[in-house]
Amino acid sequence: MNINLVAFGIARDILGNSTQKFDLKKGNTIEELKAELTSEFPKFEELASLKFAVNETYQQDDFLLSENDEVVIIPPVSGG
Amino acid sequence: MIDIQLKDNELKTADCEAFVASDAAGGTVIFVGTVRNQTKGKKVLRLDFEAYKPMAIKEMRKIAEQAMQQFDALKISIHHRVGTLQIGEIPVIIAVSTPHRAAAFEACQYCIDTLKETVPIWKKEYFEDGEVWVAAHP
Numbered sequence: 001m002n003i004n005l006v007a008f009g010i011a012r013d014i015l016g017n018s019t020q021k022f023d024l025k026k027g028n029t030i031e032e033l034k035a036e037l038t039s040e041f042p043k044f045e046e047l048a049s050l051k052f053a054v055n056e057t058y059q060q061d062d063f064l065l066s067e068n069d070e071v072v073i074i075p076p077v078s079g080g
Numbered sequence: 081m082i083d084i085q086l087k088d089n090e091l092k093t094a095d096c097e098a099f100v101a102s103d104a105a106g107g108t109v110i111f112v113g114t115v116r117n118q119t120k121g122k123k124v125l126r127l128d129f130e131a132y133k134p135m136a137i138k139e140m141r142k143i144a145e146q147a148m149q150q151f152d153a154l155k156i157s158i159h160h161r162v163g164t165l166q167i168g169e170i171p172v173i174i175a176v177s178t179p180h181r182a183a184a185f186e187a188c189q190y191c192i193d194t195l196k197e198t199v200p201i202w203k204k205e206y207f208e209d210g211e212v213w214v215a216a217h218p
Contacts, residue, residue, distance in 0.1 A: 006132075008130060008131075008132050008200065008202055009130065009202030009204075009213050009216070010202070010213040010216040013213075046217060047216055047217060048215060048216065048217055048218040053132070053135055053200070056132075056134050056135040056138055057135070057138075058198075072132060072135070072200075074132070074200050075202070075213070075216055076215045076216050077196070077197070077198065077199060077200055077201060077202060077215075078196070078201070078202050078203045078213070078214035078215040078216075079129070079131070079136070079160060079171075079172070079195055079196060079199045079200075079201030079202070079203065080113050080160075080171065080172050080192055080195050080196040080199075080201075
């Protein structure tokens with residue numbers, strides 16, 4: 001299943017791009033995306049936290065992704 | 081009433097203060113965040129802020145809505161800046177008015193503490209010998 005990744009901050013540095021198509025080979029949940037992403041880009045595992053947003057809202061591990069979803073990678077935030 | 085702004089130019093305390101003014105208010109608390117000149121003894125040259133803008137605005141609004149309810153606030157104004165900021169410049173202002181002062185302090189603290197935890201905004205610190213995304217690593 002293809003999804004569209006969007007990355008900010010250090011996540012963009014790790015991914016190498018601010019947007020990128022990603023082929024999720026196994027499964028269709030955020031949890032499975034996280035596993036596949038960290039196995040392809042191990043530096044994600046070194047972050048203090050790694051969250052995901054779909055539809056401009058944080059989504060939990062069991063959130064079901066659909067083909068062509070825009071999934072935003074949210075590394076540890078540091079506003080303020 | 082709630083006022084949320086994400087701006088790429090100078091933030092002004094007077095704007096937030098004016099928004100939260102109310103005849104029903106017994107007090108207004110304004111938090112002003114400023115760019116500090118050092119981190120753990122290392123000289124900071126400047127900061128870069130970036131945001132996932134639509135979600136950052138949504139999340140700031142959620143925080144303000146929660147604070148309105150939880151602390152019976154009258155008005156809340158949250159302004160955050162993005163882009164490059166120099167030492168002493170203001171990346172964030174939070175103003176809260178409430179009927180009684182204690183709640184204004186609590187609501188303001190709740191807003192800034194929660195903003196730092198949930199709002200998708202990131203800052204990069206530039207030092208003389210390199211740069212780092214703040215809080216990225218444990």
